[in-house]
């Protein structure tokens with residue numbers, strides 16, 4: 093008899109060779125039904141695994157997170173079986189479980205599209221009904237290669253395996269080279285959905301053949317599947333690339349270049365409003381705004397150290413005359429040089445130089461994502477030059493600004509991360525111990541004082557100084573780093589920055605890099621996702637849509653209203669198209685315009701406007717002045 097210790101610490105006597113599923117059934121038949129796989133001495137295994145030694149046994153239920161991966165991997169096999177049945181001659185790449193489901197790569201003789209997915213799903217359901225046992229066995233490499241001799245991809249995978257023996261999973265007419273584990277039979281895979289198909293290079297290498305990758309997702313219960321599909325729908329509806337197109341915010345064109353966004357009229361308004369907003373805030377805090385060119389001499393970036401450490405993320409240099417220029421990946425060096433151009437007294441510090449600066453980074457084309465990740469973007473940047481004793485105050489001021497801005501935008505779901513140096517490895521960092529220790533404890537103190545919820549990341553500081561960054565979570569759970577504050581002890585050294593201290597001596601300032609909205613482009617992407625494109629009145633590219641009922645009778649009054657709105661700086665548009673009223677109203681709704689004004693006989697007769705607010709059914713009639721006041725107030729209050 094073997095001794096098997098369960099998770100709760102209890103011990104069982106088990107005959108050698110007994111299958112785990114049998115042990116589970118003896119414990120409780122209903123428990124066995126909820127079981128997906130098991131952990132034998134910590135290793136995930138099939139329920140059909142025999143127990144051959146005394147061991148620790150843990151049953152993994154379908155409701156456990158580890159079962160999700162197993163179930164999805166089994167579903168990938170199920171799909172592969174269906175595809176092989178439907179499309180004879182199919183060869184198989186790999187089919188793993190991924191974070192939210194699974195995929196499988198195939199080389200299918202017939203080209204398939206998303207329209208073919210229901211057919212594959214139907215075949216999968218048939219196989220589920222057949223309830224085929226899923227069996228595992230081992231083969232020698234040679235035997236395995238013989239078994240898969242018609243599938244060059246599988247043979248390549250077998251060759252890459254380091255062991256002499258190869259694990260095979262088989263379910264009737266389908267077999268796969270696989271480590272498992274898997275559920276016991278196809279009848280246990282019930283709640284799945286195929287989502288999309290796309291091209292994918294064999295082994296992710298662009299020199300290889302393109303395979304068809306089919307994505308799907310599988311859940312333990314029907315309800316979980318339904319919830320997940322709803323989440324996917326919501327994500328699609330909030331995808332900033334889709335919204336950006338629908339609302340006329342930005343566009344891309346291959347002819348202009350990949351990752352180079354062009355801001356359309358509506359997008360430009362949003363950008364300008366955001367820019368004014370943040371620059372006004374900065375101005376109130378004493379920031380000085382500047383403009384610097386988006387090119388720089390390579391020597392500038394050699395001085396800053398970027399050329400040595402950041403070159404791979406930059407566009408290649410351009411040689412002109414005897415000089416070399418680069419598109420700047422960041423504008424810190426320009427600001428350093430600007431600071432250095434005049435003599436500074438301690439009385440002027442902290443000196444806050446700010447710029448909405450165009451930067452360029454070489455992002456791999458696969459990494460480009462709408463306006464979230466681009467090759468050209470604008471940074472809401474600033475460099476604050478201060479004395480070492482001012483670090484705490486400056487840090488506090490910037491943190492307060494971040495909190496203030498998030499409050500204005502109604503962001504509630506965010507995390508502050510304070511990155512500190514690793515005290516075990518001080519050699520790695522630039523600057524002296526005293527400066528690091530003092531500033532780190534000051535940063536901590538400020539965050540505590542402000543009651544900010546933060547966590548510390550030891551060893552995550554940049555080598556030139558500690559930093560704080562803020563990750564904001566969007567409505568669909570997407571985390572984006574918007575704001576950062578970074579102390580820098582090194583750049584002042586590299587650029588030999590100075591100020592004259594109280595004693596009339598030359599001293600070295602500290603530089604604090606900070607971004608509040610971060611990249612303006614990424615910020616708009618975040619806003620689109622967060623608001624689903626329903627911008628508040630103050631940001632809405634078009635605030636009011638005027639829709640005359642009759643193009644002849646109501647035109648003069650509408651023109652007149654439009655002129656009044658324009659004068660009051662209300663962003664209005666008139667729909668003069670010869671379309672049905674209902675169609676025009678629906679379209680204004682789709683464009684998520686905050687106010688729709690339908691202008692008919694009553695409005696003309698009484699000199700009023702009747703509005704409907706986006707997302708509301710009720711219509712309200714007010715005087716023209718009242719309406720203008722209402723919009724102006726919303727604009728001022730950032731509503």
Ligand SMILES: [Zn+2]
Nearest residue numbers: 268269270271
């Ligand atoms: Zn597999």
Ligand SMILES: [Zn+2]
Nearest residue numbers: 423424475605
């Ligand atoms: Zn900087």
